[in-house]
Amino acid sequence: MAQKEYDTYVLTDLDAVPDERQNVEIIIRDLNPEDRRTKYRSFFAKANVSKDKSKYSDVLWIRLGRGQLQDEPWSIEVLEEVNKFA
Amino acid sequence: MSYNCPKDNRVFMKLLEESGDMITIDQEVDWDMEMGAITRKVCEEQAPSPYFKKIKDYPGFESLGAPMATYRRLAIAMGMDADSSIPDIAAEYVKRTKEEPIDPVTIDKKDAPCKDNILLGDDANLFHLPGPMVHGGDGGRYLATWHFVVTKDPDTQDINWGMYRMMVFDEKTMVGPVLPFSDMGKMFHGKYAPKNEPMPFAAVLSADPMSSLASCAPSPIPEDKFTGQLMGEPVELVQCETCDLMVPATAEIIIEGEVIPGIQIEEAPFGEYTGYRTSPRDPRTVYRIKAITYRNNPIMMISNMGMPVDEGQLLRSFSLGLEMHKLLESQGIPITGVYMLPESTHHLVVVGVKRCYTGVATQIGNLIYGSKLSPWFHLTIVVDEDTDIYSKDAVIHALSTKCHPIKDIHKYENQPGTPLNPFASPAERKTSTGSKALFDCTFPLDWPTSDLPIRVSFDNVYPQEIQDKVNANWEKFGYK
Incomplete structure (x- = not known):
């Protein structure tokens, strides 16, 4: 399966985010979906996230609150999508 | 009396094409930033609207960028000559909006173009629409950038049309700011949310130009009637599929749903x-x-x-300034005109006034900063009848020479303001707190006439016969 790419917005100080987080709920955007029409689709996900870009198979790009893209990505393992409107 | 405004978006586009104010782009463009980049460059260069015929991934859909980002396109939308001057367009707006509001009419669904295609249930998927990624760095795709949201007050049944940006979150969800002092904010945060009730809405994407103008004008008249006032004839509405809200029948796309209380989701940046x-x-x-x-x-x-000028800046400046004009006139203030500069992103207004009594400038400030219009702007320059309010050069000259830096700059603190002001502190943004200033560029009335400075300009310090002679010989001297 091709490597997936996502991004997320970090609204706090990046240094204050733990290097490793397990089973956290975050909002991510899908940057390379199969159906290109759904690019940038957002969803709540339960995921494992690491600042080490090689820890998990998928890429997580980081943006700050006003959209500033950070040079180095993190890595992510999406465990499940969380539906807030079920 | 009809003012011959285009009642349909497509008629408007035909007029733009005929006047040279629209360019057709046949090559495929990408919804992912390319359409946005072209439209941005068009705004910054005040170029003709781009009409995109082919959108990547979305066969059958077309798009028009920057539909009303120039005064020429505004004039065409108002049924006027494209070359009309700004004062003429302004005078026409004021004249029309002093007439009686005109109630809309309801037409049958089978006659409404916006009902050509109806998607319900799972078929109603926001990714079926070519929502653009407008800017690099945006938090998502913004389907609604030239649109308005229709809502109804549950107590008074008053209708509101307002432009509230909407970011696509997923197939069924959009997110956006609804500021508490906005008309829709007062309905949702003040009436629906406290009862934990969802508020029905209809987002009208790409309506006729006068409905769009009405939706971003801060008029106290309900926008469906205000549109009729601007057009001189009723706007045609049709009922939504899933609620009792009414929408313009010729609009290109309608999205219906509910604003949900009790939950908020991250939106922006934008x-x-x-x-x-x-x-x-x-x-x-x-x-x-x-x-x-x-x-x-x-x-x-x-x-x-x-960066200026886009239609939000131009139309909001235009209508905000002229609603101030009507407010000041209704209070008997001896104004000569009001002009809000679109380049100021509708933050700076110039008010021309006759020098007839002391304190008229601060009276103007108190009135407009005390009005419903006030959250959207914060700089007011008051000039006398010697200054052309439409001339940036003349206004800068008056500000630089007639405004005393201590006595003539008045500050207003703890006012309503938008959190979008780049200068606002994080704390001010959280509470929508604003600050404002008034620049009085009129010479005090208590100065003896002999002490008044004399403006040294061609039209003020030479006898008429000398001016006429110079003008008559101007081209003979070799000047164009």
């Missing part, structure tokens, strides 16, 4: 009308959709907000 990405990503109001209806071969309009 390139905003101030020319900055100011407001950070934050939890904001949630819209869940139930239906999408659209015309055959729908044409989605895109406004690209950023």
Whole structure:
């Protein structure tokens, strides 16, 4: 399966985010979906996230609150999508 | 009396093409930033609207960028000559909006173009529409950039049309800011949310130009009647599929659903009308959709907000300034005109006034900063009848020479303001607190006439016969 790419917005100080987080709920955007029409689709996900870009198979790009893209990505393992409107 | 405004978006586009104010782009363009980039460059160069015939991934859909980002296109939308001057367009707006409001009429669904295609249930999917990624760095795709949201007050049944940006979150969800002092904010936060009731809404994407103008004008008249006032004839409405709201029948796309209480989702950042990405990503109001209806071969309009001038800046400046004009006139203030500069991102207004009594400038400041219009602007320059309010050079000259830096600058603190102001502190943004200033560029009335400075200009310090002689010989001297 091709490597997936996502991004997320970090609204706090990046240094204050733990290097490793397990089973956290975050909002991510899908940057390379199969159906290109759904690019940038957002969803709540339960995921494992690491600042080490090689820890998990998928890429997580980081943006700050006003959209500033950070040079180095993190890595992510999406465990499940969380539906807030079920 | 009809003013011959185009009642349909497509008629408007034909007029733009005929006047040279629209360019057709046949090559395929990408919804992912390319359409936005073209539209941005068009705004910054005040170029003709781009009509995109082919959108990547979305066969059958077309798009028009920057539909009303120039006074020429505004004049065409108002049924006037494209070359009309700004004062003439302004005078026409004031004249029309002093007439009686005109009630809308309801037409049958089978006669409404916006019902050509109806998507309900799972078929109502926001990714079926070519929502553009407007700017690099935006928090998502913004389907609604040239649109308005229709809502109804549950107590008074008053209708509101307002432009509230909406970011696509997923197939069924949009998110956007609904500020508490806005008309829709007062309905949702003040009436629906406290009862934990969802508020029905209809987002009207790409309506006729006068409905769009009405929706961004701060008029106290309900926008469906105000549109009739601007057109001189009723706007034709049709009922939504999933609620009792009414929408313009010729609009290109309608999205119906509910604004949901009790939950907020992160939205933004977004390139905003101030020319900055100011407001950070934050939890904001949630819209869940139930239906999408659209015309055959729908044409989605895109406004690209950023550095001036885009249609949000131009139309908001235009209508805000002229609503101030009517307010001041209604209070008997001896104004000679009001002009809000679109380049100021509708933050700076110039008020011309006759020098007839002391304190008239501060009276103007108190009135307009005390009005419903006030959250959207914060700088007011009052000039006398010697200054052409439409001339930036003349206004800068008056500000630089007639405004005493201590005595003539008046500050207003703890006012309502938008959190989008780039200069606002984080604390001010959280509470929508604003600050304002008034620049009095009129010479005090208590100065003896002999002490008044004399403006040294061609038209003021030479006898008429000398001016006439110089003008008559101007080209003979070799000047153009």
